[in-house]
Amino acid sequence: MLRKTLKQIRLILSTYPRRHLYLLATGFALMLCIVTFSSMELDSDSSKESLYNQISIVDLDSEVNKDVFIPELIEFKKAEIKRNDSLFSILRRLGVIEKNIITLVNSDTNNLLAQIKVGKILEVEINDSNKVLSLNYIKDFKSGVRAQKTNETYKIEEYELLTEKSLVFKKVEINNSLYADGLREGLPDSVIMDLVYIFGWDIDFIHDIRPGDSYSLIYEEVFVNGEKKLDGDILIAEFLNQNSTHIAIRYKLSNGTSEYFSPEGRNVKKAFLRSPVKFSYISSKYNLKRKHPILHTIRSHNGVDYAAKRGSPVRATGDGTIFFAGVKNGCGNEIEIKHSEDYSTRYCHLQKFSTRIKKGKKVEQGQTIGYVGSSGLATGPHLHYEFHVNGKHTDPLRVKFPNAEPINTGDRKEYIEHANNMLSSLKNYQILTNSLASK
Numbered sequence: 109m110l111r112k113t114l115k116q117i118r119l120i121l122s123t124y125p126r127r128h129l130y131l132l133a134t135g136f137a138l139m140l141c142i143v144t145f146s147s148m149e150l151d152s153d154s155s156k157e158s159l160y161n162q163i164s165i166v167d168l169d170s171e172v173n174k175d176v177f178i179p180e181l182i183e184f185k186k187a188e189i190k191r192n193d194s195l196f197s198i199l200r201r202l203g204v205i206e207k208n209i210i211t212l213v214n215s216d217t218n219n220l221l222a223q224i225k226v227g228k229i230l231e232v233e234i235n236d237s238n239k240v241l242s243l244n245y246i247k248d249f250k251s252g253v254r255a256q257k258t259n260e261t262y263k264i265e266e267y268e269l270l271t272e273k274s275l276v277f278k279k280v281e282i283n284n285s286l287y288a289d290g291l292r293e294g295l296p297d298s299v300i301m302d303l304v305y306i307f308g309w310d311i312d313f314i315h316d317i318r319p320g321d322s323y324s325l326i327y328e329e330v331f332v333n334g335e336k337k338l339d340g341d342i343l344i345a346e347f348l349n350q351n352s353t354h355i356a357i358r359y360k361l362s363n364g365t366s367e368y369f370s371p372e373g374r375n376v377k378k379a380f381l382r383s384p385v386k387f388s389y390i391s392s393k394y395n396l397k398r399k400h401p402i403l404h405t406i407r408s409h410n411g412v413d414y415a416a417k418r419g420s421p422v423r424a425t426g427d428g429t430i431f432f433a434g435v436k437n438g439c440g441n442e443i444e445i446k447h448s449e450d451y452s453t454r455y456c457h458l459q460k461f462s463t464r465i466k467k468g469k470k471v472e473q474g475q476t477i478g479y480v481g482s483s484g485l486a487t488g489p490h491l492h493y494e495f496h497v498n499g500k501h502t503d504p505l506r507v508k509f510p511n512a513e514p515i516n517t518g519d520r521k522e523y524i525e526h527a528n529n530m531l532s533s534l535k536n537y538q539i540l541t542n543s544l545a546s547k
């Protein structure tokens with residue numbers, strides 16, 4: 109087909125006189141020239157560029173070339189945010205030029221970097237002309253604010269990294285102390301303290317614990333990119349204390365808050381904390397096998413003694429009003445709190461009172477009211493604590509506390525389902541661990 113048309117063209121051309129053919133060829137060449145030049149005209153910039161490129165390739169040692177080929181020096185800097193720091197003062201300290209900081213601050217239209225907090229970390233990448241290329245304000249292990257240079261401004265946005273959780277089961281038998289035995293089984297400090305908090309309304313960890321008591325729990329570990337970042341919340345815990353069993357299950361209520369409840373839906377929180385001195389102030393010295401000399405007198409004088417280091421905080425065990433704050437002979441510096449018509453508590457031998465503790469002042473459960481001392485008749489620094497019901501001395505370790513509100517009716521049905529699942533999980537773990545231990 110193609111051969112056929114070429115043959116036909118040749119046949120037509122051969123019929124023209126030679127002079128006509130020359131004219132036709134020149135005309136064709138002329139047209140080609142016009143087309144080529146006009147296209148060069150339109151694209152003059154790129155043609156100039158290619159011209160320069162050609163020159164620079166030849167001129168390898170010139171200074172212009174060094175600028176083109178040496179990569180920009182980028183410095184990575186880190187700073188901790190100090191008291192009275194502003195974004196401006198930190199970046200000045202890191203050597204960033206003022207003009208650039210203003211550009212950065214002006215780009216922060218949503219004020220994401222306006223509320224930086226003391227103690228948090230700021231990471232910056234700075235180029236060799238002291239401009240910020242990127243900035244990372246680290247709020248916690250999984251979130252922060254990032255600024256990225258884009259031409260003459262910055263793109264600033266909050267970020268949140270993906271986290272993964274895994275469950276850990278532990279069973280601890282107490283032989284020496286709840287704390288030491290927990291650590292030995294590999295429980296993190298923070299998880300033991302959470303456990304003490306959760307059962308702090310039911311168990312006095314200083315006086316109630318006996319060798320052979322045990323606890324088991326399931327808690328979360330939080331990972332970011334496969335790296336453990338946090339020992340998370342306890343999901344369920346069981347405490348076997350002198351023949352009584354306490355169980356607490358974490359549950360997220362429909363109002364968004366998380367609380368601990370018994371399997372039946374009673375709040376673990378009660379109107380009174382079992383102990384007025386935090387376990388953490390005593391645990392290091394207190395050992396089940398080595399009774400403190402003061403403790404053996406417990407029952408003889410209507411109260412409970414807590415041997416703790418001088419200056420350890422003493423907390424109000426329940427909400428109430430200061431009824432007395434002053435000096436009484438044997439009791440020394442004393443505070444008495446009236447919690448209701450029926451209940452009051454008394455704290456003796458204090459080193460001093462907290463500021464703002466005066467007769468008539470309202471206090472909240474857990475609030476520090478004073479500090480352990482040895483004022484009055486005391487052989488050494490300790491807190492003498494009394495619990496009165498209807499004006500009568502009552503053993504603070506045995507008194508039944510009024511309950512806080514149980515789980516609300518709206519959340520109850522789903523909670524019971526959740527609680528049953530968690531109880532089965534805990535039981536399965538316990539059986540599994542027992543069977544592994546017996547092998």
Ligand SMILES: [Zn+2]
Binds near residue numbers: 409412413491493
């Ligand atoms: Zn006492």
